[in-house]
Amino acid sequence: MPSRRASAARPRVSVLRIGHRPGRDPRITTHVALVARAFGAERMFLHPPDPGLAERVAAVARSWGGEFRVEGAESWKSVVKSADGLVVQLTMYGQPLPGVADRARRARSLLVVVGGAKVPAELFGLADLNVSVGNQPHSEVGALAVFLDRVLGFPRPGPWPGARQAIVPQRRGKRIRAVAQADRP
Amino acid sequence: MPSRRASAARPRVSVLRIGHRPGRDPRITTHVALVARAFGAERMFLHPPDPGLAERVAAVARSWGGEFRVEGAESWKSVVKSADGLVVQLTMYGQPLPGVADRARRARSLLVVVGGAKVPAELFGLADLNVSVGNQPHSEVGALAVFLDRVLGFPRPGPWPGARQAIVPQRRGKRIRAVAQADRP
Numbered sequence: 001m002p003s004r005r006a007s008a009a010r011p012r013v014s015v016l017r018i019g020h021r022p023g024r025d026p027r028i029t030t031h032v033a034l035v036a037r038a039f040g041a042e043r044m045f046l047h048p049p050d051p052g053l054a055e056r057v058a059a060v061a062r063s064w065g066g067e068f069r070v071e072g073a074e075s076w077k078s079v080v081k082s083a084d085g086l087v088v089q090l091t092m093y094g095q096p097l098p099g100v101a102d103r104a105r106r107a108r109s110l111l112v113v114v115g116g117a118k119v120p121a122e123l124f125g126l127a128d129l130n131v132s133v134g135n136q137p138h139s140e141v142g143a144l145a146v147f148l149d150r151v152l153g154f155p156r157p158g159p160w161p162g163a164r165q166a167i168v169p170q171r172r173g174k175r176i177r178a179v180a181q182a183d184r185p
Numbered sequence: 186m187p188s189r190r191a192s193a194a195r196p197r198v199s200v201l202r203i204g205h206r207p208g209r210d211p212r213i214t215t216h217v218a219l220v221a222r223a224f225g226a227e228r229m230f231l232h233p234p235d236p237g238l239a240e241r242v243a244a245v246a247r248s249w250g251g252e253f254r255v256e257g258a259e260s261w262k263s264v265v266k267s268a269d270g271l272v273v274q275l276t277m278y279g280q281p282l283p284g285v286a287d288r289a290r291r292a293r294s295l296l297v298v299v300g301g302a303k304v305p306a307e308l309f310g311l312a313d314l315n316v317s318v319g320n321q322p323h324s325e326v327g328a329l330a331v332f333l334d335r336v337l338g339f340p341r342p343g344p345w346p347g348a349r350q351a352i353v354p355q356r357r358g359k360r361i362r363a364v365a366q367a368d369r370p
Contacts, residue, residue: 025212031213031326034327035326037321037323038323038327060322064321093359093360095354098339124357132352136222136352137245139219141216141220145327145328150334155319155321157281169317171315172315173309
């Protein structure tokens with residue numbers, strides 16, 4: 001878990017990505033997964049499953065640390081119905097985030113559902129909150145990033161648990177340092 | 186321009202997207218453009234140019250309002266060098282956004298540069314600020330959304346100037362209303 005989560009009572013977050021199309025360009029779903037990880041979610045359920053994508057994201061976590069994982073979901077509805085916390089759908093049709101962010105922050109755990117262009121109508125009724133990050137058409141990747149930034153807070157620099165490498169932020173250029181086994185948090 | 190910009194002195198924002206690959210799946214670049222628009226940028230320069238993508242984004246603006254446009258750029262460096270405000274590169278290697286957000290907010294205009302995996306090394310020297318939205322690998326779409334949310338503020342609901350339609354935020358379900366010519370802001 002990212003170190004920034006250790007000191008504050010923040011909800012545990014899982015993301016559910018629906019409407020993925022295995023075999024087509026996986027980049028949007030990969031961006032959703034990496035945003036989920038970078039902003040502090042613990043896992044992403046992926047419907048339908050895509051083991052190749054899950055493995056590519058796992059490789060990122062092996063290098064950069066943390067416990068994030070992608071789990072294939074044969075049924076999105078089972079994931080929603082078995083959620084033990086607040087179920088939040090991100091949709092341009094929902095209530096603006098600023099009015100409901102406090103409720104999300106107070107939850108013990110969150111399942112954040114993001115779809116693509118087509119989302120099953122049933123989901124609007126199954127979600128506890130339908131939340132908009134702006135009411136203009138844009139991107140589930142952008143919506144998820146802003147949601148997690150506002151609910152969990154801005155991600156801190158520094159190596160994550162188990163990381164082999166970490167970035168040292170710079171004004172100019174790139175600096176990556178290797179994280180020795182003994183220094184891994 | 187989104188109505189939320191009318192009452193506060195906020196920087197005018199242009200986005201420069203580099204590393205686009207016309208002919209390959211254009212969805213990531215489309216998401217970058219729609220995020221730029223939804224969060225209040227005025228335009229996106231696109232290198233290399235992609236007229237088909239520009240037209241698809243223009244169609245969104247015709248329905249949903251605002252002045253956002255995509256402009257092809259044959260040379261990314263010319264766009265950077267002719268910028269009349271602060272040039273900000275979003276990169277996982279840069280300084281964390283919270284420490285530099287005030288400087289960005291005070292600028293009269295911003296050029297926000299987002300790339301993909303490969304970014305010309307020269308850009309790090311040409312940018313006034315190299316800014317990280319987290320120091321983990323994630324997504325230029327997510328980074329741009331969080332940057333604009335934190336610098337320009339959360340986008341307000343309500344129809345944009347010239348819109349033919351607008352969403353009415355709902356707890357459940359979807360509601361789009363037509364905007365009559367006379368009511369267009």
